[in-house]
Structures are given as structure tokens and as C-alpha cells.
Amino acid sequence: MEEGRSEAVVWRNRALTLFDRVAVPVAVCDVYGDVLLANPAMAAECGTTPGRLRGRAVLELFRPREATQVERIAEALRLRHRSRYQVSVLWEAPGGAERFGELTADPVSDTVEETPALLVMLRVQGTHEPAAREPARVAPVEARILALLAGGATTARAAKETGLTTDGVTYHLRRLSARWGASNRTELVARAYALGVLTPGVWPPDA
Numbered sequence: 001m002e003e004g005r006s007e008a009v010v011w012r013n014r015a016l017t018l019f020d021r022v023a024v025p026v027a028v029c030d031v032y033g034d035v036l037l038a039n040p041a042m043a044a045e046c047g048t049t050p051g052r053l054r055g056r057a058v059l060e061l062f063r064p065r066e067a068t069q070v071e072r073i074a075e076a077l078r079l080r081h082r083s084r085y086q087v088s089v090l091w092e093a094p095g096g097a098e099r100f101g102e103l104t105a106d107p108v109s110d111t112v113e114e115t116p117a118l119l120v121m122l123r124v125q126g127t128h129e130p131a132a133r134e135p136a137r138v139a140p141v142e143a144r145i146l147a148l149l150a151g152g153a154t155t156a157r158a159a160k161e162t163g164l165t166t167d168g169v170t171y172h173l174r175r176l177s178a179r180w181g182a183s184n185r186t187e188l189v190a191r192a193y194a195l196g197v198l199t200p201g202v203w204p205p206d207a
């Protein structure tokens with residue numbers, strides 16, 4: 001008895017090692033679609049680690065293109081049908097691009113009577129690159145103030161260069177900070193570069 005149990009543990013460990021090394025994204029889910037186990041390839045598609053996928057709903061990670069597909073699969077599982085099920089899905093890759101592909105789910109269990117788990121495999125079919133983001137829109141005077149601040153100008157210097165009062169410059173900075181959620185001027189300038197208002201790699205700073 002002990003020998004049989006030991007042999008089962010050995011084969012289980014071998015199976016888990018193979019599971020981890022498979023290049024295809026694979027997960028084992030319960031009948032409700034919650035992840036019980038995922039291999040590194042599946043976790044990489046979600047930008048995380050296998051352990052962090054445990055308990056996550058697979059259809060929240062991968063959005064079905066057609067809700068009717070999921071409804072048909074749920075009904076088939078309720079009736080204990082043991083067919084292979086396929087769902088066309090979309091998901092966000094770690095870099096932000098949208099990917100599309102197909103999830104294949106195979107019900108698996110030791111006996112016909114047992115509630116099956118689902119062996120889920122992902123086939124990546126392609127990537128939709130994100131559209132180029134347009135620079136944030138700011139008034140010309142605001143862009144000029146931001147460029148001056150990025151170059152180290154004080155409020156007084158920015159006021160002199162733009163023909164505004166210091167209160168006028170402060171007013172524009174407060175508006176921009178509120179719009180972009182910036183807590184100080186350093187962060188405001190950083191946001192201006194990130195949003196494409198200021199041109200990276202140019203000195204003196206320019207909008």
C-alpha cells in the first residue's frame with residue numbers, strides 16, 4: 001500500500017514538472033472556471049506569476065468574444081457532457097497590446113460520476129497593437145509655462161516670459177495639476193513629457 005502511494009506521488013511530481021515546462025499556456029480550473037493551477041506560460045500571458053492566478057476566474061482574465069459561447073458551455077457542463085469546448089477570447093498582454101486567440105477546455109476527472117475539472121489551453125492567434133496616443137491638449141500659454149518650468153524657470157521668470165502676472169502663472173499651473181492629478185511641479189513636468197506635451201530629448205525644453 002505504501003509502495004503504491006509513493007509511486008503515485010512520484011508520478012504526480014513528474015506530471016507537475018512537465019506541466020510547468022510546457023510552452024503552451026495551460027491551466028486547470030474547477031467547473032466554475034476558477035483557476036486551481038496554472039503553468040508559467042499561462043501566467044506570462046497575464047503578466048503575473050502562477051501563484052497569483054490561483055482563484056482568479058479564467059473568463060475575467062480572457063474576455064469571450066461571444067457571450068453565447070460561454071452560456072452553451074455552462075449548460076453542457078451542468079448536464080455533465082464531456083465534450084471539448086472552445087471559446088474565442090481577447091485579453092490585454094503585459095505590454096498593453098490587445099491579443100486574441102482561443103481557449104480550449106477539456107473536462108477531466110477520474111470517474112464519470114465525479115464533477116470534472118477543466119483542463120484549459122490557450123492558443124494565441126495574434127495581437128492588435130494599441131493605437132498611437134495623441135498628445136494631451138493644452139493651451140499654447142500652458143505649454144509655454146510647462147516648457148519654462150522644465151528648463152528651471154521660477155514662477156516670476158515664467159510670468160515675465162509669457163507676459164502674465166505671477167498669479168496668472170499659478171492659476172494655469174493649478175488647473176493643469178488638477179487635470180492631470182499632479183501633486184507638485186516636478187510631477188507636473190513629468191506628466192507633460194509622458195503625455196506628449198513636451199518633446200523628450202530637446203534642450204531647452206520645447207512643447
